[in-house]
Amino acid sequence: MEARILFAAATVAAVIAAPASHAATPPSASQADIVSVTGAEDNAAPATAQTSVARSSDDEGGGGAAPTGLGGLSAPNNPTNLFSTREGFNADGKPTPAFEAALWLYLPAVNATVGLGRPPGIDISVNRPRPTLADVVNSLSFAFDCDCTVRYGDFVGEVSFLYVATKQKTTFPPTPPLLPQAVLNSKVDVIYVSPGIGYRLLRTNNLSIDARAGFTYAALDTDAEFAAGRFAASRSFTPSFTQAWLGERIDYYPSPRWRIESTAAITAVGEAKNGWNAKFAVSYLINKWVDVTLGYMGSQLNHDVPPARDGSDRSASILLYGPMAALGVRF
Numbered sequence: 215m216e217a218r219i220l221f222a223a224a225t226v227a228a229v230i231a232a233p234a235s236h237a238a239t240p241p242s243a244s245q246a247d248i249v250s251v252t253g254a255e256d257n258a259a260p261a262t263a264q265t266s267v268a269r270s271s272d273d274e275g276g277g278g279a280a281p282t283g284l285g286g287l288s289a290p291n292n293p294t295n296l297f298s299t300r301e302g303f304n305a306d307g308k309p310t311p312a313f314e315a316a317l318w319l320y321l322p323a324v325n326a327t328v329g330l331g332r333p334p335g336i337d338i339s340v341n342r343p344r345p346t347l348a349d350v351v352n353s354l355s356f357a358f359d360c361d362c363t364v365r366y367g368d369f370v371g372e373v374s375f376l377y378v379a380t381k382q383k384t385t386f387p388p389t390p391p392l393l394p395q396a397v398l399n400s401k402v403d404v405i406y407v408s409p410g411i412g413y414r415l416l417r418t419n420n421l422s423i424d425a426r427a428g429f430t431y432a433a434l435d436t437d438a439e440f441a442a443g444r445f446a447a448s449r450s451f452t453p454s455f456t457q458a459w460l461g462e463r464i465d466y467y468p469s470p471r472w473r474i475e476s477t478a479a480i481t482a483v484g485e486a487k488n489g490w491n492a493k494f495a496v497s498y499l500i501n502k503w504v505d506v507t508l509g510y511m512g513s514q515l516n517h518d519v520p521p522a523r524d525g526s527d528r529s530a531s532i533l534l535y536g537p538m539a540a541l542g543v544r545f
Contacts, residue, residue, distance in 0.1 A: 295502050296470035299422045302365030302414075309367030313545050316507060318359040322536035324380045326402045328436045328451065329519075329527030359511070359538065368414040370424055370463075376406040378534060403435040404532060406515075412463065424463040430481060431456050432515060434530060453528060455517055458483040459491075473497040473505075487518040497542065507540040 294301055294312075304310045357378040364371050381401040410428025417423075433454040439446070461479025468474065474496050481489035495509030512535035519528045 297467050297473045297497075297499055298470070299417050299419065299465070299467065302367050302370070309369075312365045313363070314542060315360070315362045316540040316542035318361070318507075318509075318538045318540040320357040320359050320376075320378075320511065320536060320538050322357055322378065322511075322534040324378065324402070325533040326380070326404075326531065328402060328434060328453075328530045328532075357534070359540075361540075368417070370412040370414065370426075371410075372412065372426070372428070373409040374406070376404070376408075378402075378404040378532075397441050399437075399439045399441075401435075401437045402532070404515075405433045407431045408459070410459070410461075420467045422463075422465040424465075426461045426463060426477075426479065427459070429456055429458050432517070434532075451528070453517070453530065457481050457485065457489070457517075461491075471499045473499070475509075481513075482516055482518075485516075485518060487516045489514045489516040493538075495538070495540075503544055505542045505544065507538075507542060509538045509540070511536070511538050 301312045302309060357376070357380075359377075360375045362373050380403075381399065383397065383399050385397055408428055408430040410426050412424040412426035414422055414424050431454070433452070435450075435452050437448065437450040439448040459479045459481040460483055461477060464476045466474045476492075476494050478492040479490065481491060491511070491513035493509055493511040495507050497505045497507040499505045513533070515530065515532045517530040521527055
């Protein structure tokens, strides 16, 4: 009987204690921290994913999107702090003008033949090796080149101004020896003005490729003086003409302060005899505004004019090739 009473009492106590055991127990301090941190991470995950997606779309998108690596080295406005394939865009990816100008000292070898408007064989021919710096200072017979470019987004405008002054003195031994010695002084001055436009076809982290087109205005000042004793004669000719050209520009950036550039073009497009020009240069960026460049340039100008009815020749062929050095500014 007593055992039954004790069993009934234990059953009642278990029934009363059951609801209390199912009530929520307040978490400890460490448990609360874990729950809070976990919840924060769960909430932040979508934002992190969205940020990653946005950055990826910026890196891979077209237009002003900046590639990673060198492409991200841009300032809010141009010029960029370091060489970059993003020149022409601001930090927001919007097109903005970026200007560059370089003044080159050019020391070319010259091989030129220019018709004087006389029968074939009566012309100016200059074949002069590359001058030394002393030659440039003493005779002021030299060449220089000024290149200016502006980028706006993937578009580029450019203009090049090239001046070459060359002269040659040729002495002919007297025949027979009793006759006076003959001297021929030849001079050829050349001015090229070449404006053009282009578009960037490819832009990666370290590489930029442009297609270019334009025209060249060439003005020649030629003069020949022949003297033998009391006999002297001279002849001059100053032709000018315009030629179309098509070309490319390749810029490679091995590091943020170095740029390797290669340009090439076919000139006299649409004419019977084409010419060409090419330049290879390596630039080092001193600071945001100034760079120095060493390079090598060659060009062949051909102006082929059919002989006139009297057989006079007005064609021109000028070959230039030699080293160059430049100081450039960016703004």
